[in-house]
Amino acid sequence: MSHFEDQLRSALRRKQPPAGFEDRVMSRVGPRRSLTGWxxxxxxxxxxxxxxxxGYGYRQYQGYRAKQQLMxxxxxxxxxxxxAERRIDQLSQRSFHE
Amino acid sequence: MNNRYLYLPLLFAAGALGQEFHQQINWDKLAPKAIENVEVNLDGNLLQMAAKFLSGQKPDEAKVKKLIGDIKGIYVRSLTFAKEGEYSMADVESIRSQLKAPAWSKIVDVRSAKPGGDNAGVYMKTDGNQILGIVVIAAEPKELTVVNIVGALDPENLRELSGKFGIPKIELEKKTKK
Structure with missing residues (x-):
């Protein structure tokens, strides 16, 4: 095992934080803001x-559909x-020839 | 006061009667035999909605917009049958019988003497110069169509639409403006 690996392992070793660390961090961060309301x-x-x-899209669709139906x-x-007009024409032509 | 408002109760009454007419037809008896069933039900609200989508810039659409201004409803039912004889003339007669004088005037009534011929009828509900409704009944060998337009139709606006949408040229007596 190389000396470098020993140094790395030593550096990454899990350590307990010093006493009062959490309190110091929290006092710097300030009171926790509630994000729930936001x-x-x-x-x-x-x-x-x-x-x-x-709703707007649905109204647009309804309007477009109503226009299509109207047409x-x-x-x-x-x-x-x-x-009706054709039938009248046929009848008037027939009566004209008779 | 605008004279137009004096017609309002009459128009509402016409609207109610028009809808009633379309509902009284026994479509349930005829529709199951049809291979194609076209149904258009446009009440006043839907017509207003459609009007918003009609362009004032396009001449044809502008004319339609003007025409439907006072219309309370358009109801169309068209049934296409696979073969002739799927509906009887008695069925047609029961529809016609609802359009009686003095409320309705028969404008066109063409009845074919031979069986299986085309029959057409145009009926109008009027009050003086005002048209309050139109019903078109077309009974062809394999097709039965009833169109019911409810509400005030200005003959001038109707004339402007002639030649469009397959509507024939309409020759109506012109209004004399003093």
Whole structure:
């Protein structure tokens, strides 16, 4: 075993902290801040944002779908009015030739 | 006060009657026989929603937007059948029988003498110069379609749409503006 390895092992050996170490560290860090409230607020904002975006998207989808349905309704109405017109034309042509 | 508001109770009544008409048709009897079933139910709210998506810049859409302004509902039901004779003329007659005078005026009624011919009817609910509703019934050999447009339709707006969406050229008496 090399001398270097011995030095490394010695340096990395688990040591107990000196007495009062934890207290000194904690006194420097200061009182622990509670992050729970912030987390809840952030989550609530994110959720309401997601709901608003989702709601807006759904309204967009509904509006687009309503427009498509309206166009379909107008197409059907138009084609059936055209059918009525064709039938009237046929009848008037027939009565004209008779 | 805007005269338009005087028509409001009448329009609401027309809306209710129009919806009622469409609900009274026994679709449950006819629909199971159909191979294709197109159903469009647009009430006032959905029409308003659709109107927001119609562009004022595109001429056709702008005209549609103008037309649907006072419409309370558009209800379309179109059934396509695999073969002829899946519905009877009695079925059609039961629909027609709900559109009686004086509330409804028969504008077009074309009935084929031969069985399996095309039949078409256009009915209008009017109050003076105001159109309060239109019903189109088209009974073809393999297709039965009923269109019900509820609400105030301005004939001028209707005329502007003629030639679009397959709507034939409509010759209506022009309003005289004093």
């Amino acid at each position: 987390r809840w607020a952030t989550a609530a904002i994110a959720a309401s944002l997601m709901l608003s975006v989702g 379909l309704a107008l197409e059907i109405t138009g084609s059936k009015l055209a059918l």
